[in-house]
Amino acid sequence: MTKLVGISGSLRRSSYNTALLRAAAGLMPEGADLAIHTIRDIPLYDGDAEAASGIPAPVSALKDAIAAADGLLLVTPEYNNSIPGVFKNAIDWLSRPAADIPRVFRQKPVALIGASPGPFGTILSQAAWLPVFRTLGVTFWSEGRLLVSRAGTVFDQAGALTDAKIKEQLATFLRGFVAFAQSSRRDG
Numbered sequence: 708m709t710k711l712v713g714i715s716g717s718l719r720r721s722s723y724n725t726a727l728l729r730a731a732a733g734l735m736p737e738g739a740d741l742a743i744h745t746i747r748d749i750p751l752y753d754g755d756a757e758a759a760s761g762i763p764a765p766v767s768a769l770k771d772a773i774a775a776a777d778g779l780l781l782v783t784p785e786y787n788n789s790i791p792g793v794f795k796n797a798i799d800w801l802s803r804p805a806a807d808i809p810r811v812f813r814q815k816p817v818a819l820i821g822a823s824p825g826p827f828g829t830i831l832s833q834a835a836w837l838p839v840f841r842t843l844g845v846t847f848w849s850e851g852r853l854l855v856s857r858a859g860t861v862f863d864q865a866g867a868l869t870d871a872k873i874k875e876q877l878a879t880f881l882r883g884f885v886a887f888a889q890s891s892r893r894d895g
């Protein structure tokens with residue numbers, strides 16, 4: 708079984724990105740599983756709090772989940788043509804302490820998708836993640852690309868993905884990423 712961890716970068720109840728992540732979990736290829744995790748309980752990064760109290764429990768739990776997974780799928784919104792602060796904040800906490808970065812991130816297969824109600828489908832936000840990935844030493848899977856634009860037209864009121872073309876693109880993306888994560892496993 709190839710195990711992925713998936714994280715949405717939005718806290719909004721009706722988030723398109725969280726809806727996209729849920730759709731991904733339902734479209735995983737056979738023999739693979741996508742566990743949805745949340746950044747909701749991760750506090751704002753504060754170096755004083757880290758020095759006084761160490762790594763918060765929700766951060767440690769998510770770090771362990773990523774370390775144990777064969778791959779990580781990030782579903783990113785775009786704010787002001789870049790990464791939303793809440794999402795970057797979560798990744799910043801997950802990169803602490805720096806000595807733990809190799810365990811959690813180094814050579815971890817990572818894929819990125821995103822949804823926006825606008826016409827460009829998070830293209831600038833996705834590009835803004837690249838220096839972060841390089842810094843953490845992840846193995847970014849760049850073969851597939853999924854930019855969900857005009858998100859208001861591809862999900863129904865309940866947040867289900869209803870657009871057949873996007874569904875097919877998402878399933879194809881997931882097949883490619885799962886194959887990559889599977890082939891990157893140290894045990895083969």
Ligand SMILES: Cc1cc2nc3c(=O)[nH]c(=O)nc-3n(C[C@H](O)[C@H](O)[C@H](O)COP(=O)(O)O)c2cc1C
Pocket residue numbers: 717718719721722723724725784785786787788789822823824825826827828829
């Ligand atoms: C502060 C802020 C800045 C935004 N900037 C962008 C942007 O640069 N590009 C874009 O496509 N959408 C932008 N949006 C719109 C978001 O794409 C939209 O709110 C989207 O629904 C957020 O993702 P979510 O549905 O997963 O919460 C912005 C929204 C906010 C709140």
